[in-house]
Amino acid sequence: MRRFQIRIPRAFVRMTQGNTNRHAAFVMTISAALLLPSFMACAESTEPPASRPPLSTGFRFIENSGEELFANVCRGCHMPDGKGAAGAGTYPSLVANKNLEAGGYPLDLVVNGQRAMPPFGAMMSDDQVAAVVNYLRTHFDNHYQDAVTAADVQSVRR
């Protein structure tokens, strides 16, 4: 089994040790093919690839700030610019979205889900839900200053 006497890649060790450096959100529309030359250079060099945000290790998200949670969760469907996307169905745009005016509505959606939107209540703490909703309500051309609280999240949990 000597060939398995390998070290965990340094990049991974760093991640599990909780590197909190944020790296810029990926706002690129590139094909995997286009990225290959630079990625191959990374893979072949002795240096680990550029710093990457840590990933969750259990059954709950480890991201804490609204910005991190958006970048690592919401962005999957609502897209880096928050504008959503349309295929056979639609992921709604969060930009200047009047449905965010009453904080209880997005809280309920994040915790309990609705139709295509999965429920995240079991994977996020009250503080995390509040953080991501506050982030949405103050970014993407939304300007709602009445922040929601962890106690507000409690009230929508079923």
Added chain:
Amino acid sequence: MSSEPSTVSRRDLLSLIGAVSGSAAMYHAMTSLGFAADSGYKGPIKLDGDPRGASVLILGAGLAGMTAALELRKAGYNVRILEFNSRAGGRNWTLRGGDSFTELGGFKQTCEFEQGLYINPGPWRIPYHHRALLDYCKRLGVALEPFIQLNHNALLHATKAFGGVPQRIRDIKTDFQGQISELLAKATHQGKLDEAVSKEDREILMQALRSWGALDGNYAYKANLISADFRGYAKDPGGGVGAAPIAGEPINLSDILKSRVWRYLQNFALHTFQTTMFQPVGGMDMIGKAFAREVGDVIRYEAKVTAIQQDDHGVTVTYTDLKAPATPQQAKADWCVCTIPLSILSQLPIDVNGRMKAAIDAVPYSPSVKVGLQFKRRFWEEDEAIYGGISYTDLPIRQIAYPNTGFNSSAKGVLLGAYLFDGPNAYEFTAMSPAERIARAVEFGAGIHPQYRAEYDNGVAVAWHRMPFTLGCAGNWTDKARAQHYDDLCQIDRRIVLAGEHASYIPAWQEGAILSSLNAITRLHDRVVKT
């Protein structure tokens, strides 16, 4: 209501089961009301009686929709299918070199695999008890080959155990079983099981433990040629001078227990994953293509459904031709079989009763991500003697699956480099760009196979929530939602009936889609001939 469970919640537990065992195990746990034996398929469907030229509009050309089209046409119906994609098959899909696809957000990928190599982004294995799917494969001439679920020489990996060094499945399995047998033998010998085991059985139990656990004459599990016959050798038996085998040192029970790699052993024990499993020769989409050979002439591609209405006389479906989106089109029929995923259907205006609409709205879709990686050589075979099968890890990639075909060749090979299902990591990978998913899969995979760094060639990454035609991987029923809504979802509401994996007790499996469809059209046909 409490929101911060201090212990593992049921949902966490299901997520755990899903994470370590794959979707089917989770669903099995979630829907523990036994669908134990096989899937209940009773052979080719018989739709007796004259439909008198009735027409059926089918929405979606996945396996559920094409099954309905094939069987209803055979029974005398006029059938048509509207399909969003420009191909048939739906989630029955294979990516090969030259294939391009664009996910939501505009990220376009072109697969650069060598000729003959592929990845199945959706379903990739068929249990032997999925009798309906197997029967259609037979009837449609789809050649099958074994899918290797258990390869004793593949690996189990825990980042915080064994110094991060992956362990052979055969070692973990044999050492775990052997040392548990030794403990049981000890307890039996000391009379501690006397109340539970009759005197007569005790002797047989001791023999069985010795046989099953590879114990020696003293009922001990040790480094010797008895255990080596099961776990393999430190030095394999050879020929000629110095050829005698040398036994390896077992991994002690405490280390195995603490590593928690024993969790992965259920992936080889669960009914869903028991041998024999199959895959179509050449890629899973051979099934979709075979269906399309039968019913392709009735499929209208690139048709995006926008509304579903019905009245006393029939069903009217409004759709957009994606090549000429300015003018809405309409299709009319007497009846409608709708297989559109609920993630999409829940957003459409559909004229069904309130209970069915509530059911349509009640099922979120699971996140899932698969990454296919091409390597310049088949190092897993050449260096590590891993021929097919799956290695499991607690890294976010969850598993590395080796190709079950093209063995022992010096050509390039494609691995399934990540298969995430449910849980935070599946969402996190979905939120990445495709290039980032691939880079991460390579980075994590190199922790198991260091050859990744030198041998990586190219890759593709499919995040199911980003797929325009499904907006998710599969219907994620909870027990509560199923109890409340499932029957309403499956009812025929006047002229409309739903079908698909989401309308089955085998969600995320192709068998569920086909059985759901056969059940729906049987009931529909019964209504038609009696009307």
